[in-house]
Amino acid sequence: MNPAFSVIFLTTLIGVGQGLFLALFTGQSYSAVKLLPAAASAEFYSIGGLIALLFLVGGLIASFFHLGHPERAWRAAAMWRTSWLSREVIALPTVMGLLFIYALMHYMQWDIVLFTSEAGAELSVSLIVGILGMLATFALFLCTGMIYACIKFLQEWHTPLTVINYTLLGTASGFVLATAFATYTAPGLLKFFGIWSIIITLTALITRVASLLRNRSIKYKSSAQTAIGVRHTKVKQITMGMMGGSVNTRDFNHHMSALFFKSIKWVFLLLVFIIPSILIWAGIEEANRTLLFSAFIVQYIGLIAERWFFFAQANHPQNIYYQTV
Amino acid sequence: MTQLALVIDLNVCVGCHACVTSCKEWNTSGPAGSMCDDNPYGQDPTGTFFNRVQTYEVGEFPLTETVHFPKSCLHCEDPPCVPVCPTGASYKRESDGIVLVDYDKCIGCRYCSWACPYGAREIDEHQKVMKKCTLCVDRIYDEELPEEERKPACVLACPTNARLFGDVHDSESEISVTIREEGGYQLMPEWGTKPSNHYLPRRKTRMHIHDDELERADNPLNKEQRKPHGPIDEPTLDDSTSW
Numbered sequence: 022m023n024p025a026f027s028v029i030f031l032t033t034l035i036g037v038g039q040g041l042f043l044a045l046f047t048g049q050s051y052s053a054v055k056l057l058p059a060a061a062s063a064e065f066y067s068i069g070g071l072i073a074l075l076f077l078v079g080g081l082i083a084s085f086f087h088l089g090h091p092e093r094a095w096r097a098a099a100m101w102r103t104s105w106l107s108r109e110v111i112a113l114p115t116v117m118g119l120l121f122i123y124a125l126m127h128y129m130q131w132d133i134v135l136f137t138s139e140a141g142a143e144l145s146v147s148l149i150v151g152i153l154g155m156l157a158t159f160a161l162f163l164c165t166g167m168i169y170a171c172i173k174f175l176q177e178w179h180t181p182l183t184v185i186n187y188t189l190l191g192t193a194s195g196f197v198l199a200t201a202f203a204t205y206t207a208p209g210l211l212k213f214f215g216i217w218s219i220i221i222t223l224t225a226l227i228t229r230v231a232s233l234l235r236n237r238s239i240k241y242k243s244s245a246q247t248a249i250g251v252r253h254t255k256v257k258q259i260t261m262g263m264m265g266g267s268v269n270t271r272d273f274n275h276h277m278s279a280l281f282f283k284s285i286k287w288v289f290l291l292l293v294f295i296i297p298s299i300l301i302w303a304g305i306e307e308a309n310r311t312l313l314f315s316a317f318i319v320q321y322i323g324l325i326a327e328r329w330f331f332f333a334q335a336n337h338p339q340n341i342y343y344q345t346v
Numbered sequence: 347m348t349q350l351a352l353v354i355d356l357n358v359c360v361g362c363h364a365c366v367t368s369c370k371e372w373n374t375s376g377p378a379g380s381m382c383d384d385n386p387y388g389q390d391p392t393g394t395f396f397n398r399v400q401t402y403e404v405g406e407f408p409l410t411e412t413v414h415f416p417k418s419c420l421h422c423e424d425p426p427c428v429p430v431c432p433t434g435a436s437y438k439r440e441s442d443g444i445v446l447v448d449y450d451k452c453i454g455c456r457y458c459s460w461a462c463p464y465g466a467r468e469i470d471e472h473q474k475v476m477k478k479c480t481l482c483v484d485r486i487y488d489e490e491l492p493e494e495e496r497k498p499a500c501v502l503a504c505p506t507n508a509r510l511f512g513d514v515h516d517s518e519s520e521i522s523v524t525i526r527e528e529g530g531y532q533l534m535p536e537w538g539t540k541p542s543n544h545y546l547p548r549r550k551t552r553m554h555i556h557d558d559e560l561e562r563a564d565n566p567l568n569k570e571q572r573k574p575h576g577p578i579d580e581p582t583l584d585d586s587t588s589w
Binding site for chain 2: 105107110258268272339
Protein backbone atom coordinates (compact mmCIF):
# COMPACT_ATOMS: atom_id res chain seq x y z
CA MET A 22 0.00 0.00 0.00
CA ASN A 23 1.02 3.60 -0.44
CA PRO A 24 1.25 5.06 3.06
CA ALA A 25 -0.96 8.14 3.38
CA PHE A 26 0.48 10.67 5.79
CA SER A 27 -3.00 11.70 6.90
CA VAL A 28 -3.61 8.18 8.18
CA ILE A 29 -0.11 7.89 9.64
CA PHE A 30 -0.67 11.08 11.66
CA LEU A 31 -4.21 10.07 12.59
CA THR A 32 -3.18 6.71 14.04
CA THR A 33 0.00 7.90 15.76
CA LEU A 34 -1.52 11.08 17.24
CA ILE A 35 -4.62 9.43 18.65
CA GLY A 36 -2.32 6.66 19.92
CA VAL A 37 -0.37 9.22 21.97
CA GLY A 38 -3.60 10.81 23.23
CA GLN A 39 -5.11 7.49 24.22
CA GLY A 40 -1.87 6.31 25.84
CA LEU A 41 -1.49 9.53 27.80
CA PHE A 42 -5.03 9.21 29.10
CA LEU A 43 -4.39 5.58 30.09
CA ALA A 44 -1.28 6.74 31.94
CA LEU A 45 -3.22 9.44 33.83
CA PHE A 46 -5.93 6.99 34.71
CA THR A 47 -3.40 4.38 35.82
CA GLY A 48 -1.84 6.93 38.12
CA GLN A 49 -5.19 7.89 39.57
CA SER A 50 -6.42 4.35 40.09
CA TYR A 51 -3.15 3.32 41.76
CA SER A 52 -3.52 6.29 44.09
CA ALA A 53 -7.17 5.46 44.75
CA VAL A 54 -6.28 2.04 46.09
CA LYS A 55 -3.28 3.51 47.93
CA LEU A 56 -0.71 1.63 45.92
CA LEU A 57 0.85 4.99 45.19
CA PRO A 58 1.05 8.04 47.37
CA ALA A 59 -1.24 10.72 45.96
CA ALA A 60 1.76 12.56 44.69
CA ALA A 61 0.16 13.95 41.58
CA SER A 62 -1.29 17.43 41.60
CA ALA A 63 -4.70 18.23 40.16
CA GLU A 64 -2.89 19.88 37.23
CA PHE A 65 -1.30 16.58 36.37
CA TYR A 66 -4.73 15.16 35.56
CA SER A 67 -6.40 18.29 34.21
CA ILE A 68 -3.56 19.65 32.05
CA GLY A 69 -2.51 16.10 31.19
CA GLY A 70 -6.08 15.39 30.10
CA LEU A 71 -6.09 18.56 28.02
CA ILE A 72 -2.84 17.55 26.30
CA ALA A 73 -4.27 14.10 25.57
CA LEU A 74 -7.38 15.75 24.17
CA LEU A 75 -5.24 17.98 21.92
CA PHE A 76 -3.49 14.93 20.51
CA LEU A 77 -6.86 13.33 19.75
CA VAL A 78 -8.08 16.53 18.09
CA GLY A 79 -4.85 16.63 16.08
CA GLY A 80 -5.48 13.08 14.92
CA LEU A 81 -9.04 13.92 14.00
CA ILE A 82 -7.90 16.92 11.96
CA ALA A 83 -5.29 14.77 10.21
CA SER A 84 -7.97 12.23 9.30
CA PHE A 85 -9.95 14.87 7.39
CA PHE A 86 -7.06 15.26 4.96
CA HIS A 87 -7.60 11.66 3.95
CA LEU A 88 -11.17 12.25 2.84
CA GLY A 89 -12.27 13.35 -0.59
CA HIS A 90 -15.37 14.95 0.91
CA PRO A 91 -14.62 15.95 4.52
CA GLU A 92 -17.90 17.92 4.67
CA ARG A 93 -19.74 14.59 4.51
CA ALA A 94 -17.67 12.98 7.28
CA TRP A 95 -20.64 12.96 9.65
CA ARG A 96 -22.20 10.28 7.47
CA ALA A 97 -19.39 7.91 8.44
CA ALA A 98 -21.08 7.00 11.73
CA ALA A 99 -23.93 5.31 9.88
CA MET A 100 -22.69 1.78 9.24
CA TRP A 101 -21.37 0.85 12.68
CA ARG A 102 -23.05 -2.56 12.40
CA THR A 103 -20.65 -3.72 9.70
CA SER A 104 -17.76 -1.28 9.36
CA TRP A 105 -14.85 -0.93 11.78
CA LEU A 106 -14.12 2.45 10.27
CA SER A 107 -17.60 3.56 11.19
CA ARG A 108 -17.12 2.20 14.70
CA GLU A 109 -13.89 4.18 14.99
CA VAL A 110 -15.76 7.30 13.92
CA ILE A 111 -18.09 6.74 16.90
CA ALA A 112 -15.41 5.64 19.38
CA LEU A 113 -13.09 8.61 18.77
CA PRO A 114 -15.57 11.36 19.82
CA THR A 115 -16.68 9.16 22.72
CA VAL A 116 -13.12 9.02 24.04
CA MET A 117 -12.74 12.76 23.44
CA GLY A 118 -15.97 13.51 25.30
CA LEU A 119 -15.10 11.34 28.31
CA LEU A 120 -11.58 12.73 28.36
CA PHE A 121 -12.98 16.28 28.34
CA ILE A 122 -15.26 15.48 31.29
CA TYR A 123 -12.39 13.74 33.08
CA ALA A 124 -10.04 16.70 32.65
CA LEU A 125 -12.75 19.22 33.54
CA MET A 126 -13.68 17.34 36.72
CA HIS A 127 -10.06 17.44 37.85
CA TYR A 128 -9.63 21.07 36.85
CA MET A 129 -12.77 22.26 38.64
CA GLN A 130 -12.15 19.74 41.41
CA TRP A 131 -15.68 18.46 41.08
CA ASP A 132 -15.33 15.12 42.68
CA ILE A 133 -17.35 13.16 45.17
CA VAL A 134 -16.03 10.12 46.95
CA LEU A 135 -18.81 7.59 46.70
CA PHE A 136 -17.33 4.84 48.75
CA THR A 137 -14.33 4.27 50.97
CA SER A 138 -13.25 0.78 51.88
CA GLU A 139 -11.87 -0.21 55.27
CA ALA A 140 -8.36 -0.23 53.86
CA GLY A 141 -8.83 3.34 52.68
CA ALA A 142 -9.40 2.72 48.96
CA GLU A 143 -11.62 5.42 47.49
CA LEU A 144 -14.11 5.16 44.70
CA SER A 145 -14.82 8.61 43.36
CA VAL A 146 -16.93 9.89 40.47
CA SER A 147 -13.85 10.95 38.51
CA LEU A 148 -12.54 7.41 38.82
CA ILE A 149 -15.77 6.07 37.33
CA VAL A 150 -15.47 8.54 34.43
CA GLY A 151 -11.88 7.34 34.11
CA ILE A 152 -13.01 3.70 33.95
CA LEU A 153 -15.51 4.57 31.21
CA GLY A 154 -12.79 6.51 29.41
CA MET A 155 -10.42 3.57 29.69
CA LEU A 156 -13.01 1.21 28.22
CA ALA A 157 -13.69 3.65 25.38
CA THR A 158 -9.95 4.04 24.81
CA PHE A 159 -9.44 0.31 24.46
CA ALA A 160 -12.50 0.13 22.21
CA LEU A 161 -10.91 2.83 20.04
CA PHE A 162 -7.64 0.90 19.86
CA LEU A 163 -9.63 -2.17 18.86
CA CYS A 164 -11.51 -0.26 16.14
CA THR A 165 -8.34 1.33 14.74
CA GLY A 166 -6.53 -1.99 14.66
CA MET A 167 -9.47 -3.90 13.24
CA ILE A 168 -9.84 -1.45 10.33
CA TYR A 169 -6.64 -3.02 9.04
CA ALA A 170 -6.85 -6.48 10.58
CA CYS A 171 -10.30 -7.22 9.18
CA ILE A 172 -9.24 -7.15 5.52
CA LYS A 173 -8.44 -10.79 5.06
CA PHE A 174 -6.58 -10.57 1.79
CA LEU A 175 -4.13 -8.01 3.16
CA GLN A 176 -2.38 -10.93 4.79
CA GLU A 177 0.29 -8.81 6.53
CA TRP A 178 -2.50 -7.07 8.46
CA HIS A 179 -4.92 -9.92 8.96
CA THR A 180 -3.66 -10.99 12.37
CA PRO A 181 -4.51 -10.21 16.02
CA LEU A 182 -0.98 -8.78 16.26
CA THR A 183 -2.17 -5.74 14.33
CA VAL A 184 -4.63 -4.79 17.07
CA ILE A 185 -2.12 -5.68 19.81
CA ASN A 186 0.57 -3.54 18.21
CA TYR A 187 -1.71 -0.54 17.74
CA THR A 188 -2.71 -0.79 21.39
CA LEU A 189 0.77 -1.30 22.81
CA LEU A 190 2.52 1.26 20.61
CA GLY A 191 -0.09 3.92 21.34
CA THR A 192 0.01 3.16 25.05
CA ALA A 193 3.81 3.20 25.09
CA SER A 194 4.03 6.62 23.45
CA GLY A 195 1.42 8.00 25.85
CA PHE A 196 3.25 6.65 28.88
CA VAL A 197 6.53 8.13 27.64
CA LEU A 198 4.83 11.51 27.29
CA ALA A 199 3.30 11.09 30.75
CA THR A 200 6.78 10.44 32.16
CA ALA A 201 8.15 13.62 30.62
CA PHE A 202 5.06 15.54 31.71
CA ALA A 203 5.31 14.22 35.27
CA THR A 204 8.56 16.17 35.74
CA TYR A 205 6.41 19.33 35.96
CA THR A 206 3.35 18.22 37.83
CA ALA A 207 3.98 14.91 39.53
CA PRO A 208 7.68 14.43 40.23
CA GLY A 209 6.80 11.76 42.78
CA LEU A 210 5.33 9.58 40.04
CA LEU A 211 8.26 9.96 37.67
CA LYS A 212 9.76 6.55 38.36
CA PHE A 213 6.36 4.89 38.33
CA PHE A 214 5.59 6.18 34.83
CA GLY A 215 9.19 5.78 33.67
CA ILE A 216 9.35 2.10 34.57
CA TRP A 217 5.93 1.45 33.07
CA SER A 218 6.95 3.22 29.84
CA ILE A 219 9.98 0.98 29.52
CA ILE A 220 7.92 -2.16 30.28
CA ILE A 221 5.23 -1.26 27.72
CA THR A 222 7.79 -0.18 25.13
CA LEU A 223 9.69 -3.44 25.46
CA THR A 224 6.47 -5.50 25.38
CA ALA A 225 5.54 -3.65 22.19
CA LEU A 226 9.00 -4.51 20.85
CA ILE A 227 8.24 -8.21 21.37
CA THR A 228 4.85 -8.07 19.65
CA ARG A 229 6.08 -5.85 16.80
CA VAL A 230 9.03 -8.16 16.15
CA ALA A 231 6.59 -11.07 16.30
CA SER A 232 4.54 -9.48 13.52
CA LEU A 233 7.71 -8.77 11.51
CA LEU A 234 8.72 -12.42 11.82
CA ARG A 235 5.22 -13.57 10.94
CA ASN A 236 5.17 -11.39 7.83
CA ARG A 237 8.60 -12.50 6.74
CA SER A 238 7.40 -16.01 6.03
CA ILE A 239 3.97 -15.17 4.71
CA LYS A 240 2.56 -17.34 1.96
CA TYR A 241 0.37 -15.39 -0.42
CA LYS A 242 -2.86 -17.11 -1.28
CA SER A 243 -3.36 -15.25 -4.55
CA SER A 244 -1.14 -15.57 -7.57
CA ALA A 245 -1.24 -14.55 -11.19
CA GLN A 246 -2.76 -17.98 -11.85
CA THR A 247 -5.76 -17.48 -9.54
CA ALA A 248 -6.03 -13.85 -10.60
CA ILE A 249 -6.75 -14.62 -14.23
CA GLY A 250 -7.65 -18.29 -13.82
CA VAL A 251 -5.04 -19.77 -16.15
CA ARG A 252 -3.40 -22.95 -14.92
CA HIS A 253 0.16 -22.55 -16.03
CA THR A 254 3.28 -22.03 -13.97
CA LYS A 255 4.43 -19.14 -16.15
CA VAL A 256 2.05 -16.22 -16.38
CA LYS A 257 3.51 -12.82 -17.12
CA GLN A 258 1.69 -9.55 -17.47
CA ILE A 259 2.44 -7.61 -20.62
CA THR A 260 0.07 -4.66 -20.39
CA MET A 261 -2.07 -3.27 -17.59
CA GLY A 262 -4.68 -1.80 -19.88
CA MET A 263 -3.26 1.71 -19.64
CA MET A 264 -0.07 3.47 -20.65
CA GLY A 265 0.25 6.17 -17.99
CA GLY A 266 -0.95 4.87 -14.68
CA SER A 267 -4.01 5.01 -12.55
CA VAL A 268 -5.19 5.07 -8.97
CA ASN A 269 -4.44 1.36 -8.91
CA THR A 270 -0.77 1.90 -9.64
CA ARG A 271 -0.41 4.90 -7.32
CA ASP A 272 -2.42 3.93 -4.22
CA PHE A 273 -1.24 0.40 -3.72
CA ASN A 274 2.54 0.74 -3.96
CA HIS A 275 4.98 2.63 -1.79
CA HIS A 276 7.11 3.59 -4.83
CA MET A 277 10.33 3.55 -2.82
CA SER A 278 13.46 1.52 -3.36
CA ALA A 279 13.77 -1.84 -1.63
CA LEU A 280 16.76 -0.46 0.25
CA PHE A 281 14.79 2.48 1.61
CA PHE A 282 11.94 0.17 2.58
CA LYS A 283 14.26 -2.21 4.44
CA SER A 284 16.16 0.58 6.17
CA ILE A 285 12.92 2.04 7.56
CA LYS A 286 12.42 -1.19 9.48
CA TRP A 287 15.72 -0.78 11.31
CA VAL A 288 15.12 2.93 11.77
CA PHE A 289 11.82 2.36 13.53
CA LEU A 290 13.10 -0.54 15.63
CA LEU A 291 15.83 1.78 16.88
CA LEU A 292 13.74 4.94 17.28
CA VAL A 293 10.58 3.45 18.76
CA PHE A 294 12.04 0.91 21.12
CA ILE A 295 15.76 1.00 21.81
CA ILE A 296 16.65 4.69 22.03
CA PRO A 297 13.57 5.80 24.04
CA SER A 298 14.07 2.98 26.55
CA ILE A 299 17.67 4.06 27.13
CA LEU A 300 16.73 7.75 27.31
CA ILE A 301 13.99 7.08 29.85
CA TRP A 302 16.25 4.89 31.92
CA ALA A 303 18.84 7.63 32.00
CA GLY A 304 16.26 10.41 32.42
CA ILE A 305 14.32 9.13 35.41
CA GLU A 306 17.44 8.75 37.51
CA GLU A 307 18.03 12.49 37.82
CA ALA A 308 14.61 13.64 36.53
CA ASN A 309 16.24 15.05 33.41
CA ARG A 310 13.49 16.78 31.49
CA THR A 311 15.51 17.11 28.27
CA LEU A 312 16.22 13.41 28.14
CA LEU A 313 12.60 12.47 28.85
CA PHE A 314 11.12 14.84 26.28
CA SER A 315 13.64 13.77 23.69
CA ALA A 316 12.61 10.16 24.45
CA PHE A 317 9.05 11.10 23.53
CA ILE A 318 10.04 13.01 20.40
CA VAL A 319 12.40 10.28 19.20
CA GLN A 320 9.72 7.67 19.81
CA TYR A 321 7.07 9.69 18.01
CA ILE A 322 9.31 10.14 14.96
CA GLY A 323 9.98 6.41 15.15
CA LEU A 324 6.26 5.72 15.25
CA ILE A 325 5.77 7.69 12.04
CA ALA A 326 8.40 5.44 10.46
CA GLU A 327 6.76 2.37 12.02
CA ARG A 328 3.35 3.30 10.60
CA TRP A 329 4.86 4.07 7.20
CA PHE A 330 6.44 0.62 7.21
CA PHE A 331 3.19 -0.99 8.37
CA PHE A 332 1.36 0.41 5.35
CA ALA A 333 4.17 -0.06 2.86
CA GLN A 334 4.66 -3.68 3.84
CA ALA A 335 1.09 -4.69 3.05
CA ASN A 336 1.01 -6.29 -0.36
CA HIS A 337 -2.42 -5.91 -1.89
CA PRO A 338 -3.52 -8.74 -4.21
CA GLN A 339 -4.76 -6.16 -6.73
CA ASN A 340 -1.08 -5.51 -7.49
CA ILE A 341 -1.06 -8.83 -9.32
CA TYR A 342 -3.19 -7.10 -11.94
CA TYR A 343 -0.83 -4.12 -12.04
CA GLN A 344 2.65 -5.55 -12.32
CA THR A 345 4.12 -3.66 -15.24
CA VAL A 346 4.17 -0.31 -13.45
CA MET B 347 -33.51 -13.53 -6.68
CA THR B 348 -31.75 -12.03 -9.63
CA GLN B 349 -28.01 -11.61 -9.95
CA LEU B 350 -27.03 -9.80 -13.10
CA ALA B 351 -23.53 -10.51 -14.31
CA LEU B 352 -21.21 -10.74 -17.26
CA VAL B 353 -19.54 -13.76 -18.75
CA ILE B 354 -16.31 -13.00 -20.54
CA ASP B 355 -14.94 -15.51 -22.99
CA LEU B 356 -11.15 -15.35 -22.92
CA ASN B 357 -11.06 -17.68 -25.88
CA VAL B 358 -12.76 -15.11 -28.07
CA CYS B 359 -11.46 -11.79 -26.69
CA VAL B 360 -9.02 -10.24 -29.13
CA GLY B 361 -7.98 -7.36 -26.87
CA CYS B 362 -9.35 -4.57 -29.05
CA HIS B 363 -10.41 -2.34 -26.09
CA ALA B 364 -13.78 -1.59 -27.73
CA CYS B 365 -15.47 -2.45 -24.42
CA VAL B 366 -13.16 -0.02 -22.61
CA THR B 367 -13.89 2.91 -24.88
CA SER B 368 -17.62 2.30 -25.14
CA CYS B 369 -17.83 1.91 -21.35
CA LYS B 370 -16.03 5.19 -20.81
CA GLU B 371 -18.08 6.95 -23.47
CA TRP B 372 -21.41 5.79 -22.04
CA ASN B 373 -20.57 6.37 -18.39
CA THR B 374 -18.76 9.68 -18.80
CA SER B 375 -21.89 11.02 -20.51
CA GLY B 376 -24.18 9.72 -17.79
CA PRO B 377 -26.11 11.50 -15.06
CA ALA B 378 -23.29 10.95 -12.54
CA GLY B 379 -21.10 13.42 -14.41
CA SER B 380 -17.91 12.89 -16.32
CA MET B 381 -15.24 10.41 -15.33
CA CYS B 382 -11.92 12.16 -15.04
CA ASP B 383 -9.49 11.90 -17.91
CA ASP B 384 -6.27 13.86 -17.47
CA ASN B 385 -3.64 14.36 -20.17
CA PRO B 386 -5.41 11.97 -22.54
CA TYR B 387 -2.89 12.82 -25.27
CA GLY B 388 -0.05 13.96 -23.01
CA GLN B 389 2.85 12.24 -21.40
CA ASP B 390 1.17 10.68 -18.37
CA PRO B 391 -2.42 10.02 -19.28
CA THR B 392 -4.52 9.00 -16.32
CA GLY B 393 -8.17 8.75 -15.49
CA THR B 394 -11.00 6.69 -14.13
CA PHE B 395 -12.14 3.64 -16.02
CA PHE B 396 -14.68 1.03 -15.04
CA ASN B 397 -13.21 -1.55 -17.34
CA ARG B 398 -9.68 -2.33 -18.45
CA VAL B 399 -8.32 -4.89 -20.89
CA GLN B 400 -5.02 -6.32 -19.78
CA THR B 401 -2.73 -8.68 -21.62
CA TYR B 402 -0.86 -11.62 -20.21
CA GLU B 403 1.68 -13.98 -21.70
CA VAL B 404 1.27 -17.57 -20.64
CA GLY B 405 4.14 -20.03 -21.08
CA GLU B 406 7.73 -19.62 -22.11
CA PHE B 407 9.07 -18.64 -25.51
CA PRO B 408 8.55 -20.15 -28.03
CA LEU B 409 5.58 -21.95 -26.49
CA THR B 410 3.65 -18.89 -25.46
CA GLU B 411 0.10 -17.81 -25.69
CA THR B 412 -1.30 -14.31 -25.36
CA VAL B 413 -4.34 -13.91 -23.16
CA HIS B 414 -6.35 -10.71 -23.34
CA PHE B 415 -8.10 -10.23 -20.07
CA PRO B 416 -10.90 -7.68 -19.63
CA LYS B 417 -11.42 -6.75 -15.97
CA SER B 418 -14.23 -4.77 -14.40
CA CYS B 419 -16.18 -5.02 -11.15
CA LEU B 420 -17.23 -8.63 -10.69
CA HIS B 421 -20.38 -7.76 -8.69
CA CYS B 422 -19.50 -10.35 -6.04
CA GLU B 423 -22.31 -12.18 -4.30
CA ASP B 424 -20.44 -11.55 -1.04
CA PRO B 425 -18.74 -8.24 -1.84
CA PRO B 426 -15.99 -7.41 0.70
CA CYS B 427 -16.11 -3.75 -0.34
CA VAL B 428 -19.69 -3.20 0.87
CA PRO B 429 -19.61 -3.94 4.63
CA VAL B 430 -16.47 -1.84 5.16
CA CYS B 431 -18.06 1.35 3.82
CA PRO B 432 -18.63 3.63 6.82
CA THR B 433 -21.41 5.69 5.23
CA GLY B 434 -23.43 3.06 3.41
CA ALA B 435 -22.61 4.73 0.09
CA SER B 436 -21.41 1.39 -1.21
CA TYR B 437 -24.24 -1.10 -1.45
CA LYS B 438 -25.46 -4.20 -3.23
CA ARG B 439 -28.93 -4.01 -4.69
CA GLU B 440 -31.36 -6.64 -3.42
CA SER B 441 -33.34 -6.60 -6.62
CA ASP B 442 -30.64 -7.47 -9.14
CA GLY B 443 -27.38 -7.92 -7.21
CA ILE B 444 -25.56 -4.98 -8.79
CA VAL B 445 -22.93 -3.42 -6.49
CA LEU B 446 -23.24 0.35 -6.68
CA VAL B 447 -21.86 3.51 -5.07
CA ASP B 448 -24.10 6.39 -4.07
CA TYR B 449 -21.87 9.25 -5.21
CA ASP B 450 -23.76 11.73 -3.01
CA LYS B 451 -22.99 9.78 0.16
CA CYS B 452 -19.40 8.72 -0.60
CA ILE B 453 -16.84 10.57 1.54
CA GLY B 454 -13.92 9.41 -0.59
CA CYS B 455 -12.06 7.55 2.17
CA ARG B 456 -10.86 4.83 -0.24
CA TYR B 457 -11.42 2.08 2.32
CA CYS B 458 -13.59 0.09 -0.12
CA SER B 459 -10.81 0.10 -2.71
CA TRP B 460 -8.50 -1.39 -0.07
CA ALA B 461 -11.14 -4.04 0.59
CA CYS B 462 -11.45 -5.12 -3.06
CA PRO B 463 -8.90 -7.81 -3.98
CA TYR B 464 -9.50 -7.22 -7.69
CA GLY B 465 -8.67 -3.53 -7.87
CA ALA B 466 -12.04 -2.91 -9.48
CA ARG B 467 -12.70 0.38 -7.74
CA GLU B 468 -11.05 3.57 -8.90
CA ILE B 469 -11.48 6.89 -7.16
CA ASP B 470 -12.41 9.80 -9.40
CA GLU B 471 -9.64 12.24 -8.59
CA HIS B 472 -11.72 15.26 -9.63
CA GLN B 473 -15.06 14.40 -8.05
CA LYS B 474 -13.25 12.75 -5.11
CA VAL B 475 -15.70 9.88 -4.90
CA MET B 476 -15.21 6.18 -5.50
CA LYS B 477 -16.38 4.91 -8.87
CA LYS B 478 -16.89 1.50 -10.33
CA CYS B 479 -18.73 -0.48 -12.96
CA THR B 480 -22.50 -0.12 -12.63
CA LEU B 481 -23.33 -2.78 -15.22
CA CYS B 482 -24.79 0.25 -17.06
CA VAL B 483 -27.67 0.35 -14.61
CA ASP B 484 -28.89 3.51 -16.36
CA ARG B 485 -29.15 1.64 -19.62
CA ILE B 486 -30.32 -1.91 -18.94
CA TYR B 487 -33.68 -0.77 -17.54
CA ASP B 488 -34.24 2.10 -19.96
CA GLU B 489 -37.53 1.41 -21.68
CA GLU B 490 -36.85 4.16 -24.21
CA LEU B 491 -34.27 1.89 -25.75
CA PRO B 492 -35.23 -1.01 -27.99
CA GLU B 493 -35.12 -4.23 -26.00
CA GLU B 494 -32.04 -5.66 -27.69
CA GLU B 495 -30.07 -2.56 -26.67
CA ARG B 496 -30.90 -2.86 -22.95
CA LYS B 497 -27.48 -4.31 -22.23
CA PRO B 498 -24.25 -2.88 -20.81
CA ALA B 499 -22.32 -0.73 -23.28
CA CYS B 500 -19.33 -3.10 -23.21
CA VAL B 501 -21.48 -6.07 -24.22
CA LEU B 502 -22.97 -4.19 -27.16
CA ALA B 503 -19.56 -2.96 -28.29
CA CYS B 504 -17.74 -6.29 -28.31
CA PRO B 505 -17.07 -7.18 -31.96
CA THR B 506 -16.34 -10.83 -31.22
CA ASN B 507 -19.25 -11.38 -28.83
CA ALA B 508 -16.83 -12.27 -26.03
CA ARG B 509 -19.10 -10.63 -23.46
CA LEU B 510 -22.46 -12.07 -22.47
CA PHE B 511 -24.89 -10.46 -20.06
CA GLY B 512 -27.66 -12.03 -18.01
CA ASP B 513 -28.88 -13.47 -14.73
CA VAL B 514 -26.57 -16.06 -13.17
CA HIS B 515 -29.24 -17.12 -10.69
CA ASP B 516 -31.59 -18.21 -13.45
CA SER B 517 -30.24 -21.66 -14.23
CA GLU B 518 -31.72 -21.61 -17.74
CA SER B 519 -30.41 -18.19 -18.77
CA GLU B 520 -27.95 -18.02 -21.66
CA ILE B 521 -25.06 -17.16 -19.37
CA SER B 522 -25.86 -19.84 -16.78
CA VAL B 523 -25.92 -22.48 -19.50
CA THR B 524 -22.65 -21.13 -20.92
CA ILE B 525 -20.97 -21.14 -17.50
CA ARG B 526 -22.17 -24.67 -16.89
CA GLU B 527 -21.29 -26.13 -20.25
CA GLU B 528 -18.16 -24.19 -21.18
CA GLY B 529 -16.33 -24.41 -17.86
CA GLY B 530 -16.96 -20.89 -16.60
CA TYR B 531 -14.86 -19.94 -13.57
CA GLN B 532 -14.47 -17.14 -11.01
CA LEU B 533 -11.40 -15.02 -10.27
CA MET B 534 -9.49 -15.49 -6.99
CA PRO B 535 -11.94 -18.02 -5.56
CA GLU B 536 -9.68 -18.30 -2.49
CA TRP B 537 -11.21 -15.21 -0.88
CA GLY B 538 -14.78 -16.47 -0.83
CA THR B 539 -16.11 -13.32 -2.49
CA LYS B 540 -18.15 -15.39 -4.95
CA PRO B 541 -17.80 -13.12 -7.96
CA SER B 542 -20.90 -13.07 -10.16
CA ASN B 543 -18.94 -12.36 -13.32
CA HIS B 544 -17.48 -15.50 -14.77
CA TYR B 545 -14.72 -16.12 -17.28
CA LEU B 546 -14.62 -18.82 -19.91
CA PRO B 547 -11.24 -20.48 -20.33
CA ARG B 548 -9.06 -20.53 -23.40
CA ARG B 549 -9.84 -23.59 -25.45
CA LYS B 550 -7.61 -25.22 -28.03
CA THR B 551 -9.37 -25.88 -31.29
CA ARG B 552 -7.67 -28.84 -32.94
CA MET B 553 -8.64 -30.82 -36.01
CA HIS B 554 -8.22 -34.53 -35.53
CA ILE B 555 -7.76 -36.50 -38.78
CA HIS B 556 -7.16 -40.19 -38.43
CA ASP B 557 -5.59 -42.29 -41.15
CA ASP B 558 -8.73 -44.24 -41.78
CA GLU B 559 -10.53 -41.00 -42.41
CA LEU B 560 -8.17 -40.30 -45.31
CA GLU B 561 -8.24 -43.84 -46.61
CA ARG B 562 -11.21 -46.07 -46.04
CA ALA B 563 -10.11 -49.42 -44.72
CA ASP B 564 -13.49 -50.91 -45.54
CA ASN B 565 -13.65 -49.57 -49.06
CA PRO B 566 -15.79 -52.13 -50.89
CA LEU B 567 -14.01 -51.31 -54.13
CA ASN B 568 -10.91 -52.91 -52.73
CA LYS B 569 -12.50 -56.32 -53.34
CA GLU B 570 -12.16 -55.81 -57.06
CA GLN B 571 -9.12 -53.61 -57.39
CA ARG B 572 -5.55 -53.79 -56.40
CA LYS B 573 -5.24 -52.89 -52.75
CA PRO B 574 -3.27 -49.72 -51.99
CA HIS B 575 -1.18 -51.62 -49.47
CA GLY B 576 -0.75 -55.09 -48.09
CA PRO B 577 -3.36 -56.85 -46.03
CA ILE B 578 -4.24 -55.09 -42.77
CA ASP B 579 -3.58 -57.24 -39.72
CA GLU B 580 -6.43 -56.15 -37.56
CA PRO B 581 -10.00 -57.02 -38.47
CA THR B 582 -11.75 -54.44 -40.61
CA LEU B 583 -15.40 -53.57 -40.89
CA ASP B 584 -15.62 -55.95 -43.85
CA ASP B 585 -14.66 -58.87 -41.64
CA SER B 586 -17.25 -58.22 -39.01
CA THR B 587 -20.32 -57.17 -40.93
CA SER B 588 -22.25 -58.78 -43.68
CA TRP B 589 -23.28 -56.36 -46.39
